[in-house]
Amino acid sequence: MSDPNAVQKWQVRLCFSIKGALVWLGHLDMMRTMERSLRRAELPLFYSQGFNPRPELVFALPAGVGIETERDYVDIFLREHVSITNFLDRLAKTVPPNLTLLDAHLVVDEKKSIMGRVCAADYGLYFPKAASFGTLIWEAQAMQVEKHSKKKSRIIDLRPMLLEVYDSEDSNALEIKVKAGSAENMRMDLLSQVLVDQFGASEDNVNNARIVRHDLYFLPVKTNKG
Known part of the structure; x- marks a missing residue:
């Protein structure tokens, strides 16, 4: 009820x-x-409770610093209905340059948050002769790297997180599909380290690489009705 x-x-x-x-x-x-952009657009935002109310937003998967995104996602909660056309028109006037609105839709009856549904991502790494590393990482038995956190460091294997290496006509493009999300997430900084340490990529080339997250993949929707 x-x-x-x-x-x-x-x-x-x-x-x-x-x-x-x-x-x-x-x-x-x-x-x-x-x-800030949402407030300036004067949209009827839904705010969190407590001493410091904030607009209720849920980002699908934060991109690492320095990574471009072609299709990024955020859920925005409103206290009043606003048409999608009106929503996009108002917000387009307040977002900063280099943040481009692509599309939007109303979400109805989803059990799990968008953050919990992310399962994979497509990335492109662009540096000289990047494509030559596609076969190397795909055929590798392991890609071990040290992952640092606030409390400890540990060795992890990135290879099980590599799902696909795409063919590319650009010799300077390494296009891949990897596991992403809250359960398992291949970080591009760790992959970059593996390319240098294990596969002999130029450290200068990798450190100056352009990295683009093309899109995210999501688990199937489970609604509140079943």
Whole structure:
């Protein structure tokens, strides 16, 4: 039975891209940028409860610093219904340069958050002769690298996270599909380290590579009806 006192929320899934100077923002700064743009657009945002209310936003998967995104996603919660056309028109006037709105739609009756549904991602790494490393990483038995966290460091194997290496006509492009999301997530900085340490890629080339996350893949939707 639904709660008659519950406040209704409308969930809008926005697809956007990021390039240029914005790729150097950390995730918290990107959140603030999106929040500021939404407020300036005077959209009827749904705010969190507590001493410091914030607009309720859920990003699908934060990109690493320096990584461009071609199709990024964020769920934005509203306290009033707004048409998608009106939503996009108003927000387009307030977002900063290099953040491009691509499309949006209303999300209805999804059990799991968008963050929990991310399972894979397509990436492109662009540096001289990058394509030559495609066969090497695909045929590798292991790709071990040291992963550092605040509390400890440990050795992990990236190879099980590599799902596909795409054919590319560009010899300077390494196009791949990898596991991504909260369960398993191949970080591009760790892959870059493996390319240098294990496969002999030029450290200068890899450190100066252009990295693009083309798109994300999502687990099938489970609705509240079953």
